Amino acid sequence: MPVGTLGTVKALTPRDVRGTSAQIVLSNSYHLSLQPGIETVHRLGGLHAFMRWDGPILTDSGGFQVFSLDTLREVSDAGVTFVSHLDSAQMVLTPECVIQAQERLGANLIMPLDECLGHAASRAEAERALDRTQRWWRRSLDAHRRIDQALFVLIQGGLFPDLRREAARAAAAEPAPGFAIGGLSVGEPKERTAALLRATLAELPPDRPRYLMGVGHPKDLVDYARLGVDLFDCVLPTRLGRSGSVWSDLEGNRLHLSRRALLDRVDPIMAGCTCTTCSDWSVGSLAALFQSRELLAYRLASIHNLAVLGTLTTELQRTVVYTT
């Protein structure tokens, strides 16, 4: 799922996004609540109309943003009090208001508020956060009204395999149409991520989708899809693209368009890539556009990086058979 933080996958039209084989787009209820505001999106016809995206949309709860952006915050059982990263206004997220905001936005897949931890969290902190996340889940479920929106249950547990297992087991028993796995890939070594993911997935039934939040490197997609993950989201492909980094193969090796030596290359970024960027533009032209700081460069690089993930996921859908 490409990320359209503020209702647009940066620099791209919905048509561009569709051309990369993406099927679902993610947007951020936290960011949208700050600008242009939930009510503005609602007045303009809801998130699908606002984004001009007629496919499925997933919104996250804002939990991750509140915990990861450099905001002053205070967490209590009631919810999270924090200061907007934009204008320093004091704001509150509660499990209930997060659901209400997402119902007002109108995405197809919505997420409950959770308490996120960094990779340095202690076991006691992880236990407390998991407990709070589970209590918030009950309140989210009670607040949820729109049956046309699928509210996933969110699994935390820090970097502790037994907590992960316990959280997954509890989630599996909930009346939720899908599972969101949060708090992984937050700075820990990849072997540890994989082990924690295995512990989590082993407890989940195979009949509902498993969404690993915030993961998006090509290698991670392949490795974790093979473990049983169905959905991914990440700003990586578009953020890299805007910084001039483009994936030159399906393993995620990169070219950097700022390199002067690339100005001579008349071949596309990736041999065999069918994206519109590779169909039309040479590496040399793209490097020249990027080095001239032309806006078009950010767009073309983003399209290619998303298309690399599109190619990978299409191939994974065709070939991966996993057992649980």
Place this chain on the structure above:
Amino acid sequence: MPVGTLGTVKALTPRDVRGTSAQIVLSNSYHLSLQPGIETVHRLGGLHAFMRWDGPILTDSGGFQVFSLDTLREVSDAGVTFVSHLDSAQMVLTPECVIQAQERLGANLIMPLDECLGHAASRAEAERALDRTQRWWRRSLDAHRRIDQALFVLIQGGLFPDLRREAARAAAAEPAPGFAIGGLSVGEPKERTAALLRATLAELPPDRPRYLMGVGHPKDLVDYARLGVDLFDCVLPTRLGRSGSVWSDLEGNRLHLSRRALLDRVDPIMAGCTCTTCSDWSVGSLAALFQSRELLAYRLASIHNLAVLGTLTTELQRTVVYTT
């Protein structure tokens, strides 16, 4: 002609540009010579391949940029010595090297070096600049080798009707496939522009196109096309677009997407406009994107403004009959 200073109409793909009814794109040999460099464009297959534009391209000589950008410069009969606005390197433009650079780029329509003056120039200065422009023209013609490129003769004469008439009469006698009218709309009142343009056009034969350089407001297009101008170029539509100003009618009245009150509007920028921006996006969504500084806003606003000029010029082509 939309302007693609560095080989791209800013934020737009060639397909976007084509969708606005534009037929010719202008690019700047001065800017391209600084970045990515004439030889880089040549190695990448020439300007058409570099821009991915398979229609006609016009390049200007760089004369206007040297005189209008804030560069230190010294003009002599030999040419113009100036300091690059990018890296302060000392550079020289001569009539010959300007033609050679444009032949190397490979545009369809190319321009000779001229001496440009501001609207405060005295009669003596205008006479001297006209004389130099005419002598540079002979040298340009001698240097011109590629018969597949149309080298226009360039008409100066400052803001003096008799000099304009004299310059136009001399240009009419030259073996040139078209006429470029420079040095107008440089800050003088519009009535004066129109009078000088009339004086110029009266001396030109009707069998070759007349190109008024750097003019692009919707009203100007209509007024000057009625006087007999065939070609226009201007950064105005795209520069306005990137700054959030969009034309809301064919007279060139504007909406500014930074206005908070626009967030409520569910109608398109301009009723009846068939551009992709107006077909897909409401004013409210565009204002939200612009106010969130989303790159997509610059692109969508640029597309609309170019489409307004496309609609106007298509209509003018159909209806304007002028007599000489």
